[in-house]
Amino acid sequence: MTKPGYVRSAIAPSLAGAPGGPTQPATVLQAEGITKAYRNRPRRTENLVLIGADLSIQAGEIVGLVGENGSGKSTLMKILVGSLEGDAGRVDMRGTFGYCPQDPLLYERLTPDEHFELFGEAYGLDRSTIYANRDNLYDVFNFERYRDMRVEELSGGTRAKLNLGLALLHDPDIILLDEPYAGFDWDTYLRFWNLAVERRDAGRAVLIISHFVVDEERFDRVIHLRDGKTV
Amino acid sequence: MKGMTRLTVGYLAEYARRPVNVALLVLVPLVFVMLASGSITDFASIVGGIEDPGQLAAPTAGWAAAFLAGVAGFFHVLGSRDTDRRLANAGMGAWKVTFARLVSGLGLALLASAAAIIALALRTGLDDPVRTIVGTVMTAVIYLGIGIAIGAVIRNEINGSLIVIFIWMLDVFLGPAMAGGTVALSRVFPSHFVTLYILNTPSSYAGPLGDLGWVLVWTVGALTLAALIFGAATATRRKVTKAPTPRRAARGRLKAGLRYGLRDNRRNVALWVLLVVLPVFFISLSFYITPDDPAPVELIIRGITQIKVLSMINVHGAIMVPITIAFLAGLTGMFVVQGSLEADARLALAGFRPREILASRLGVIALAGVLTTVVSLAVTAIDFVPQSWLWFAVGNGLVAATYGMVGVVIGALFGRVGGLYLMFLIPFVDVGIAQNIMFSAAPPGWGSVLPARGAVQVLIDGAFTPTFDRMGALLLAVGWLVVLTAVGAEIVRRIAEPKRA
Numbered sequence: 038m039t040k041p042g043y044v045r046s047a048i049a050p051s052l053a054g055a056p057g058g059p060t061q062p063a064t065v066l067q068a069e070g071i072t073k074a075y076r077n078r079p080r081r082t083e084n085l086v087l088i089g090a091d092l093s094i095q096a097g098e099i100v101g102l103v104g105e106n107g108s109g110k111s112t113l114m115k116i117l118v119g120s121l122e123g124d125a126g127r128v129d130m131r132g133t134f135g136y137c138p139q140d141p142l143l144y145e146r147l148t149p150d151e152h153f154e155l156f157g158e159a160y161g162l163d164r165s166t167i168y169a170n171r172d173n174l175y176d177v178f179n180f181e182r183y184r185d186m187r188v189e190e191l192s193g194g195t196r197a198k199l200n201l202g203l204a205l206l207h208d209p210d211i212i213l214l215d216e217p218y219a220g221f222d223w224d225t226y227l228r229f230w231n232l233a234v235e236r237r238d239a240g241r242a243v244l245i246i247s248h249f250v251v252d253e254e255r256f257d258r259v260i261h262l263r264d265g266k267t268v
Numbered sequence: 269m270k271g272m273t274r275l276t277v278g279y280l281a282e283y284a285r286r287p288v289n290v291a292l293l294v295l296v297p298l299v300f301v302m303l304a305s306g307s308i309t310d311f312a313s314i315v316g317g318i319e320d321p322g323q324l325a326a327p328t329a330g331w332a333a334a335f336l337a338g339v340a341g342f343f344h345v346l347g348s349r350d351t352d353r354r355l356a357n358a359g360m361g362a363w364k365v366t367f368a369r370l371v372s373g374l375g376l377a378l379l380a381s382a383a384a385i386i387a388l389a390l391r392t393g394l395d396d397p398v399r400t401i402v403g404t405v406m407t408a409v410i411y412l413g414i415g416i417a418i419g420a421v422i423r424n425e426i427n428g429s430l431i432v433i434f435i436w437m438l439d440v441f442l443g444p445a446m447a448g449g450t451v452a453l454s455r456v457f458p459s460h461f462v463t464l465y466i467l468n469t470p471s472s473y474a475g476p477l478g479d480l481g482w483v484l485v486w487t488v489g490a491l492t493l494a495a496l497i498f499g500a501a502t503a504t505r506r507k508v509t510k511a512p513t514p515r516r517a518a519r520g521r522l523k524a525g526l527r528y529g530l531r532d533n534r535r536n537v538a539l540w541v542l543l544v545v546l547p548v549f550f551i552s553l554s555f556y557i558t559p560d561d562p563a564p565v566e567l568i569i570r571g572i573t574q575i576k577v578l579s580m581i582n583v584h585g586a587i588m589v590p591i592t593i594a595f596l597a598g599l600t601g602m603f604v605v606q607g608s609l610e611a612d613a614r615l616a617l618a619g620f621r622p623r624e625i626l627a628s629r630l631g632v633i634a635l636a637g638v639l640t641t642v643v644s645l646a647v648t649a650i651d652f653v654p655q656s657w658l659w660f661a662v663g664n665g666l667v668a669a670t671y672g673m674v675g676v677v678i679g680a681l682f683g684r685v686g687g688l689y690l691m692f693l694i695p696f697v698d699v700g701i702a703q704n705i706m707f708s709a710a711p712p713g714w715g716s717v718l719p720a721r722g723a724v725q726v727l728i729d730g731a732f733t734p735t736f737d738r739m740g741a742l743l744l745a746v747g748w749l750v751v752l753t754a755v756g757a758e759i760v761r762r763i764a765e766p767k768r769a
Binding site for chain 2: 120136138144156158160187203
C-alpha cells in the first residue's frame with residue numbers, strides 16, 4: 038500500500054544524465070519530502086521522526102549520513118530501500134542497490150556459503166558470478182574460514198562481515214549501509230574503506246549511516262539529519 | 269537493594285508493555301477453568317481418574333496457572349538472556365539479575381494464579397479457600413521455576429516452549445487426578461503432591477516429610493534450581509567460537525528458497541525429534557490408559573445416521589490423533605513463519621518475490637505436517653485399525669494443514685508469546701472439546717463454527733465406518749483450509765513485500 042503523495046520507483050528516467058552535460062555525474066538516488074511518524078495506538082502518542090527530509094546522491098561519491106541517536110537515520114534508510122513505508126514523500130532510485138541493515142538480518146541455522154547462494158539467487162546472479170564475488174568478499178574481509186559454520190555459531194564481528202558481504206555481493210550501483218563497521222576490528226575497518234573507495238572509483242554511489250563521522254575526510258560529502266530534516 | 273527493586277520493576281514493566289501478554293495471562297485461565305473444566309472432569313472420569321466434578325474443579329486452577337507461569341517464565345528469560353548477561357557483566361552481578369528475574373517471574377505467577385482462582389471462584393466457589401489458593405500458587409511457582417530453567421538452557425523458542433508444555437501435559441494427564449492415580453512413576457512428577465494437597469487426598473507414600481513437605485521441596489527446589497541454572501548462564505560470558513581450520517528465473521528463486529528454508533529448519537534437530545516423539549507418546553498413552561468402557565458414537569453409514577456403541581479405547585485413541593496433530597502443526601506453522609520474518613523481509617528487498625518466500629515457508633510447514641501425520645498414523649496402527657485408512661488419513665492431513673495455517677495467522681496477529689498461549693488453547697478447545705465424541709455421541713453444536721469440525725468428522729467417518737458419507741464435512745474442511753491459506757498468504761505477503769510504488 039502506498040499512501041497519497043508517497044511515490045517510489047526503481048528506475049527514474051528523469052534522473053538519467055543531468056542538464057549540465059556529460060561531465061556532471063548522474064543522480065542515482067533522490068528523495069524528497071520524506072515524512073514519517075511512529076504512532077503508539079494504545080497510548081495515543083506520536084513520535085514525528087522525519088519532517089520532509091531530502092536527499093540526493095550522485096554516482097561516484099561516498100556520502101555520510103550522520104545524526105544523533107533517534108534522529109531518524111535508520112528510519113530514512115529503511116524508507117529509501119523500501120523496508121518501511123513513509124507517510125509522505127518521494128524516492129527515486131536509478132539502478133540496483135545493496136542494503137546492509139544495522140541489525141544483521143540473517144538465518145540462524147544457515148552458513149555464510151548458503152547465505153551467499155540464497156541472496157545470489159535473489160539478485161539474479163548466475164552461479165559462477167555468485168562464487169567469484171563471494172570468494173572475493175571472503176578474501177577482502179578475511180572470513181573464509183567461517184564459510185561452513187552456522188550463523189548462530191559466528192561471532193558478532195563475523196556476522197557483521199557477512200551482513201555487509203550480502204549487500205555487496207551483486208556489485209550494486211547504489212550501496213546503502215547502516216552503521217556497517219560496528220564490530221569490525223581495525224584491520225577490517227581499513228579493508229572496508231579500501232573497498233568503498235574502490236567501488237566509488239568504479240562509479241558506484243555509497244551512502245553510509247554513522248552516529249558520528251570519525252574519518253570525515255574519507256567522505257566526499259556529509260549530510261546531517263537534524264530535527265527530522267537533512268541539512 | 270534499590271538497584272534490584274528497580275530492576276525487578278523494570279522486568280515487570282518490560283513484560284507489561286506488550287499488553288497482549290498480560291491480557292492472555294489473565295484470559296487463558298479464565299477460559300481454561302470456566303470453559304474446559306467440565307470436559308476435563310469427563311475426561312478424568314473416562315480414563316479412570318477422579319469422577320466428582322466438585323472435587324476435580326480445584327486442581328484445574330492450579331494446572332492453568334502452572335501452564336501460564338511455565339510459559340511466561342520461559343519467555344521472560346529467553347527474550348533477554350543476552351541483555352541480562354550484559355547487565356550482569358556491566359557490574360550488576362549475576363545474582364542480582366537472577367534475583368530480579370525470579371521476583372518479577374513470581375509476580376507473573378501470582379497474576380496467573382489470581383486469574384485462575386477468580387475463575388474457579390466464579391464457577392464453583394472455593395470449598396477450601398486457603399488450601400486452593402496455596403496449592404494453586406505453589407503449582408504456578410513450581411512451573412515458573414521449570415520455565416526459567418528451560419529458558420536459561422534452551423535457546424530455541426519452539427523447542428523450549430514445547431518442552432515446557434510436554435512436561436506440563438505429562439504431569440497433568442498422568443497426575444493423581446487423572447489417569448495416573450495408581451502409576452508409581454507419576455509420584456516424581458512436579459505437581460503430583462501439590463495436586464494431592466489441593467484435593468485434600470493424603471497419600472500413603474510421602475514418608476516423614478508428608479505431602480505438604482514434598483510440595484515445599486518441589487516449590488523451593490524448582491526456584492533454587494532455576495536460580496542456579498539461570499545464574500550460571502548469566503554469569504558465563506558468551507562462548508567464543510573457534511575458527512575451524514545474469515538474473516535467474518523465478519523457478520530458480522523458488523527452488524533456492526525452498527531448499528534453504530528446509531535446510532534452515534532441518535538443522536533444528538530438536539524440533540523434528542519433538543514432532544516424532546510427542547505423537548508416539550500422546551497417542552500410545554491414550555490407548556493404554558483408557559478403560560475399555562462402552563462409548564456411544566453417532567455415525568452416518570450408507571446415508572443413515574445411527575448410534576453405534578464402540579470401545580472407549582478406540583474412540584479416545586482416534587480422537588487423540590487429530591488433537592496431537594493440530595497442536596504440533598499449529599506451533600510449527602507459527603514458529604516457521606515468525607522465526608524467519610525479518611530475514612525473509614530482507615530477502616524480499618534483495619529480489620525474492622513475496623509469493624516465492626511464502627511458497628518456501630509453506631513447503632516447510634507442509635513437510636512438518638506430513639511428518640507429524642505419518643508418524644501419528646503409524647503409531648495409531650499399532651493399536652487400532654481404522655475402517656478406512658484413506659479417509660482417516662485425509663481427515664488428519666486436513667487437520668494438519670488447517671492448523672498449520674491457523675498457526676501462521678495467529679503468530680502474525682499475536683506474536684510469539686501470545687501466539688503460543690493461543691496455539692495451545694485453540695486446538696485444545698476446538699479439537700479436544702468442540703469436536704470430541706468421547707463425552708457424548710455427537711460433538712457439541714457450537715463446535716460447528718470452529719476450523720476442525722469438517723476434518724474431524726471426515727476422520728471419524730474413516731475410523732469407524734466402512735463407507736464414506738461425509739462429503740459435506742470434507743467440503744467444509746477444504747473451505748476452512750482455503751480461507752485460512754488465503755489469509756495466511758496475504759499476511760506473509762504484507763510482511764515480506766517491499767514498500768515500493
